[in-house]
Amino acid sequence: MKINSGIKVFAPATVANLACGFDTLGLALEQPGDELIAKVSATPGIRIIKITGGKKLPYDIDKNTAGVAAKKLLEAVGNKEIGIEMEIHKKMPFGSGLGSSAASAVAGAMAVNELLRRPFTKWELLPFAMAGEQIASGAYHADNVAPSLLGGITFVRNNESLDVHRLSVPPGLFVTVIYPQVEILTKAARNMLSNTVSLKNTVQQAANLGGFIIGLQKGDFELISRSLEDVIIEPQRASLIPHFQEVKEAALKQGVLGCSISGSGPSIFALSNNSLIAENAGTEMERIYRDNKIKTALFISKINMEGVIRY
Amino acid sequence: MKINSGIKVFAPATVANLACGFDTLGLALEQPGDELIAKVSATPGIRIIKITGGKKLPYDIDKNTAGVAAKKLLEAVGNKEIGIEMEIHKKMPFGSGLGSSAASAVAGAMAVNELLRRPFTKWELLPFAMAGEQIASGAYHADNVAPSLLGGITFVRNNESLDVHRLSVPPGLFVTVIYPQVEILTKAARNMLSNTVSLKNTVQQAANLGGFIIGLQKGDFELISRSLEDVIIEPQRASLIPHFQEVKEAALKQGVLGCSISGSGPSIFALSNNSLIAENAGTEMERIYRDNKIKTALFISKINMEGVIRY
Known part of the structure; x- marks a missing residue:
């Protein structure tokens, strides 16, 4: 399997609910967001080697939203040999209502997908990012994950079945x-x-x-x-x-x-x-x-x- | 004012709510519906001279949905001299959940508007038909009136302000x-x-x-x-x-x-x-x-x- 040696991704902050769409609507911002750097290492497994901007966030990949998303994706492709080191640079406030945990989860899934040269489309990353988000929020909700991943304004008809849609957006908003x-x-x-x-x-x-x-x-x-x-x-x-x-x-x-x-x-x-x-x-x-x-x-x-x- | 001497209109039955849109969604059927014939008469005022297919419906124009809609429209144009005789042929069941009263109200407004050679657009007939519907149902609801008037599948965001929209409809439904x-x-x-x-x-x-x-x-x-x-x-x-x-x-x-x-x-x-x-x-x-x-x-x-x- 051909892989990239190191990549950097940016996952945006998001606004969920949008007044009239509790648990259904969300949109992506251009700034702020999370930056995540992933590099291949000789030692198998995923490790988080650095976190900046989020002092309380765990290095344990089973407790970190980016780590869980990355791990779920690796499990899905069945790759047990690869070693990945991740740096998470949180460039957005935590607990602010801007989808901080969703952005990290999306960044984790995207980074590993890019390292592996895209076994999945962006849409297919949704369940991996959702698994990451769930670790942080305790709920399986796509209202922040979907816009951070897909951009635009997203609509979630059903979380369990990931019945997610990207709405048409007029220019100038x-x-x-x-x-x-x-x-x-x-x-x-x-x-x-x-x-x-x-x-x-x-x-x-x-x-x-x-x-x-x-x-x-x-x-x-x-x-x-x-x-x-x-x-x-x-x-x-x-x-x-x-x-x-x-x-x-x-x-x-x-x-x-x-x-x-x-x-x-x-x-x-x-x-x-x-x-x-x-x-x-x-x-x-x-x-x-x-x-x-x-x-x-x-x-x-x-x-x-x-x-x-x-x- | 130039007027037509006699016209016939058909207002369709409608299905409101459509499972997921209680009080907001409605659609128009091709059949059944109400037929209304309106003719100019020498005696000023609106009279209902015949009703078929709806035995319980009142001839009193202030109690009949078509009569109220017609009267409100005449009041809006300020025409006090015209005489109108209406025949209502109900070709749909009453109390069936198919918007019978809305169809009559829409037919009443449409008929008088056509007799007067369209002082109003179809959209502008909405408040007159709503006034007729209100006499029958006791509520100011557009979920049957809007599709009977405008056709297609309609969406009512707000009844009071008549914030009504016609949805795009794919062919083949x-x-x-x-x-x-x-x-x-x-x-x-x-x-x-x-x-x-x-x-x-x-x-x-x-x-x-x-x-x-x-x-x-x-x-x-x-x-x-x-x-x-x-x-x-x-x-x-x-x-x-x-x-x-x-x-x-x-x-x-x-x-x-x-x-x-x-x-x-x-x-x-x-x-x-x-x-x-x-x-x-x-x-x-x-x-x-x-x-x-x-x-x-x-x-x-x-x-x-x-x-x-x-x-």
């Missing part, structure tokens, strides 16, 4: 993401959710999801804007994020199409169809946290249509 | 509808529904709606089939319809893409991508009711892409 540096654990954010939803809100949320998909398809930004409304999750989780309402209102005032929680937070995202609006919204969102002495990181990006890349 | 002649009142079927839904089912139902819209857009019949699943309403209402499960299984066995309740029932619809399957499913569905001595009406049709027509 921008994403503003602000990460206020307060920690929220995905599991805690998930556990705080009520197990029941009113029938009225069930219908309205589904209607918004449908409207969003149709709006993307038609390039109807007004429909996208009307559909970027979360009547179920945001009202329950907003209180976890300091100054959420104020930040959201500031973004909407700048003319963004919509603004809500990224994943389970604390990051907040806004979608715009104009880079100036995306930047102005970012400036205003940042200002509110600065006035309240909360550190932030701000990311303004087009939608990343590539997903994970080797570079 | 067929609808089988069987109406077992037992009466179910829409209000009763609505009142039996639980006011709450589990979060899990909320997510799955929305995911199915999204999958259905994407499947239509891509012409992906397998995705359409996987998405034609109702985890919320059908399990609650199925017991109202005699032999529902048996009929559904018979249809699925013939290879239909999906099968569920039409509107609030008792009619049952199945979607197919092949006319032979649509016909075979109809035969099997019919057989079950015949064996159980329940009268039925069977309708097999392409999706009606025109909606209401003057002919």
